[in-house]
Amino acid sequence: RMYKRQMMCRRDIDVHNVPFLAIYEFLIPPEEEKLKQKQLVALLEKLVSKEWPTAKLFLYGSCANSFGVSKSDIDVCLAIEEADVDKSKVIMKLAxxxxxxxxxxxxxxxRARVPIVKLMDPVTGISCDICINNLLAVVNTKLLRDYAHIDPRLRQLAFIIKHWAKSRGVNETYHGTLSSYAYVLMCIHYLQMRRPAILPCLQEMETTYSVTVDDVNCAYFDQVETLGDFGHHNRETIAQLVWGFFYYWAYGHDYANAVISVRTGSIISKREKDWTRRIGNDRHLICIEDPFETSHDLGRVVDKHSIKVLREEFERAAEIMQFDPNPCIKLFEPY
Ligand code: CTP
Ligand code: MG
Structure with a gap:
């Protein structure tokens, strides 16, 4: 009897696939926006090459990792080869x-933790942040993009989770909640942990791509087009995955002991990482391991107040997914 009831629930929730997919489609940036971004990058390349002829520009973040929604700002990294460049000087010169x-x-x-130049291009209307030599961000951008190409449900889930986080005010690191980057890693990890798995763990597979950046070796399997339809044994729909994601973060995650790790495609223990107590400002109240800078906990911005806010939001979302006849409205209600 229990089994039958559960099956009913799963099927019931599928009525929400259509509205969730409609939200996803609505958030996808139109082609002309991508063209305008390219236009702006070409202009920046031209200006930069006059001063630094061998420098390169890389896009990173949501404009390049395929998790960018319409009308996002773009993130650009200026890569200058000289060892020990004085970043502030370059920033001033660039400005x-x-x-x-x-x-x-x-x-x-x-003076920011990551020094940047901000600007707005009046021709395309696009705003842009430029940082110097932040190549790890360029590499983790590629990792996220490669994951997105394996199964379309990742991009759908991540768009919906990011949209939820922005609507509910829990996507603000300066207020102690999580970055978009952290939310995308949470989505990847969730799909790696489904049984059958929807995503593989690329860093545990044969290395086909390897670079060393800032003394960190970044190696993984990047020939994702050869993986075929990796997740096809798992037929879960977007509505089921959104429900499961929130349920996991509301009631399933072991906040006291667990670290989520995209690098290993598994849960690892806080003890193993020595993340069991507060060190400096890192409280490790929700632990999300960076896939390459493994000493970075992307939950380090979360404090004892914001962890409550976050967990209450996960619980609210899980309740809505479980009981609300129209979850797509309630879920994204402004806070
Ligand atoms: N990043 C990082 N480490 C962090 C935060 C961010 O390496 N702790 C890098 C990642 O490469 C990430 C990029 O900075 O893709 C931009 O981060 P963020 O603004 O969180 O993500 P976006 O994908 O740009 O999201 P949004 O659409 O909200 O701008
Ligand atoms: Mg961004």
């Missing part, structure tokens, strides 16, 4: 160059 070429709102933020 000068951009300022004198009609770009608007040019701001040099030299």
């Amino acid at each position: 000068d160059i951009l300022q004198s070429d009609n770009l608007q709102n040019v701001q040099a933020l030299t």
Whole structure:
């Protein structure tokens, strides 16, 4: 009898696939936005090459990892080969160059944890942040993009979770909640852990791509087009996955002991990472291991107040998915 009831629930929830997919489609950036981004990058390349002829520009973050929704800002990394560049000096110089070429709102933020130049291009209307030599971000962007190509449900799930997090105000690291990058890793990990698995663990497979950046070796299997329809043994739908994701973070995750790890495709223990107590400002109240900088906990921004906010939001979302006849409205209600 129990089994029958559960089956009913699973099928009931599938009526929400249509609205969830409609939200996903609505959030996808239109082709012309991508063209405008390319146009802006080409302009930046031209300006940068005058001052630094051998430098390269890389896109990273949501404009390049395929998890970007419509009207996002773009993240650019200026890679300069000289050893020990003084990043603040480069930032100041870059701001000068951009300022004198009609770009608007040019701001040099030299004191930020990651120093950046911010700007707005009046021609395309796109805002952009440029950082210097942050190549690990470029590499983790590629990892996320490669995961997105394996199964379409990852991109769908991540769009919906990011949209939920932005609507509910829990996507603000300066308020102690999680970055978009952290949410995407949570989605990848969730799909790696499904049985049958929807995503493989690329870092545990044969190495086909390997670079060393800032003394970190980044190696994984990147020939994802050869994986075929990897997740086809698992027929879970987007509505079931959204439900399961929230249920996991509301009631299933062991906050006291567990670290989620995309690198291993499994849960590892806080003890093993020595993340059991507060060190400096890292409280490790929700633990998400960075796939390459494995000493980075992406949950380190979360404090004893914001962990409560987060967990209450996960519980609220799980309740809505379970009981609300119209979850797509309630779930994304502004906070
Ligand atoms: N990043 C990182 N480590 C972090 C946070 C971010 O390496 N702790 C890098 C990642 O490469 C990430 C990029 O910075 O893709 C941008 O981060 P974020 O703004 O969180 O993600 P976006 O994908 O750009 O999301 P949004 O659409 O909200 O801009
Ligand atoms: Mg971004």
